[in-house]
Amino acid sequence: MLTSCLDIALIAHNRFPIRQPFSGGLEAHVWHLARSLAEEGHRVTLFASADSDVGSDLPGLTISPLSRSAAADRPFPLPGAVWESNQHAYLDLMGRLVDQHGHRFDVIHNHALHHVPIHLAPHLPTPMLTTLHTPPIPWLESAIGATGGAGSAFAAVSGYTAEDWRHVVADRMHVVPNGVDPGCWPPGSGGDYLVWSGRLVPEKGTHLAIAAAALAGRRLVLAGPIGNAEYFREAVAPHLSERVCYAGHLDQKRLASLVGGAAAALVTPLWDEPYCLVAAESATCGTPVVAFARGGIPEVIDAQSGRLVAAGDVAAMAAAIPEAIQLSRDAVRHSAVARCSARSMVTRYLAIYRNLIDERNSADHDWLLRASPRSRTPLPSDEHLRTSA
Structure with a gap:
């Protein structure tokens, strides 16, 4: 019989720290998930970069640093030093x-984007869930x-991503x-201004947001870390003016204030x-989103x-802005909260955790030899079910 409180291990990647201001969406997701699980009364150990920071207000939430070699920590590491350091850490x-x-976790939740946890999952005495945050990577x-x-069950962050991984996780x-x-x-x-937020890198299409805002005759405020200095210097900086402002890399509270004060948010990816x-964050603030x-x-x-609007269509994005701005901000927020709430996410993950734990506890001794995604009890969170062709 399961107790109400679980001991949960969260495995993050070791590239960026899990702390504010966030380097990207994955870091923000893991930070909020760790805190949300702890707020629900579970004991959470986050395995992450040593300079991660999830706050000290939740006693059930602790960070266990992933080791990093001195060679990898140099300002200009030798080729292969970071890869080898991460390999040894995992x-x-x-x-x-x-x-x-002695101490055994009830469940392990893997967000590492690294192959070692997957390779060694069949040997774990503990059930593991791996969330797929990216398109398939080799x-x-x-x-x-x-x-x-x-040794691992799998979850995808969208139906689109689940379909993208179908050839690997087939069933x-x-x-x-x-x-x-x-x-x-x-x-x-x-x-009266528009907002664009995220990593300033070519694949996020910041330059297209600048073009769309200009066509719409609206001021645009940019926010986020500069992930590609050359791109920022050549495609963004020349356009900075009274009409296009870069607010910097903001912490979550200041970013929420900026986004909530905007007429609309532009989302311009050049990748899927x-x-x-x-x-989701913008809509939760009640700020309508115009996106590719x-x-x-x-x-x-x-x-x-x-x-x-159609991917890459700057003119269509500009034309859609006035219509989006007319949407009820209360309705925008209500729609986002109904479909994208943290509580719904945590509830779904906890249901998966408990199902995996029950399955492990009742399994025969052949547990480590079978692939868990192909033989487990269906859950309400199974929104993307499919059979192999």
């Missing part, structure tokens, strides 16, 4: 999780292929959209976004929360 962590004796594909998915997969805490993204009163947390209809974005934004 080998060390998984070795400890495989060899647990080292994860090969790891899942090599193990057949044994069935959970779909759990990334959640947004309405308390952290309060309703804003709107204003697996989910698009930025769109790519990847998982149509699962985040509907007719009540914004407008979708």
Whole structure:
């Protein structure tokens, strides 16, 4: 019989710290998930970069640093130093999780985007869930292929992403959209400017937001980390003026204030976004979203929360802005909260955790030899069920 409180291990990647201001959507997601689980009364250990910070206000939430070599920490590391450091960090962590004796976690939730946790999952004494945050990437594909998915269940952040991974996880997969805490993204009163937020890199299409705002005759405020200095210097900086302002890399509270004060948010990816947390956050503030209809974005934004236009069509984006601004901000927020809330996400993940734990406890001794995604009890969170062709 399960107790109400679970011991949960969250495995993050080791590239960026899990702290504010966030480097991207994955870091924000893991930060909020860790805190939300702890707020529900569960004991959470986050395995992440040593300079991560999830706050000290939740006693059930602790950080266990993933080791990083001195060679990888140099300002200009030697080729391969970072890769090798991360490889050793995850080998060390998984070795400890495989060899647990005294304290045992009830469940492990893997967000690492690294192949080692997948490769060693069949040896774990603890059930593991791996969330797929990205399109298929070679080292994860090969790891899942090599193990057949044994030892880990899988979840995708959107139906689009689940379909993208269908050739690897062939039969069935959970779909759990990334959640947004309405308390952290309060309703804003709107204003006369547009907002664009995210990493300033070519694939996010910041330059197209600048062009669309100019066509619409609106001021635009940009916010986020500069992920590609050359792109910022050549495609963004020349346009900065009274009409286009860069607010910097803001912490969550200041970013929410900026987004909530905007008339509309522009989302301009040049790749297929697996989910698009930025769109969900903006809509939760009541700020209508005008976005390119790519990847998982149509699962985040509907007719009540914004407008979708053809990918790359700057003129269509500019034309849709006046219509989006006329949407009721209360209706925009209500739609986002109904479909993208953190509470719904946590509820779904907890149901998956408990199902995996029950399955492990009642399984025969052949548990480690079978691939869990192919034989588990269906859950309400299985929104994307499919059979192999």
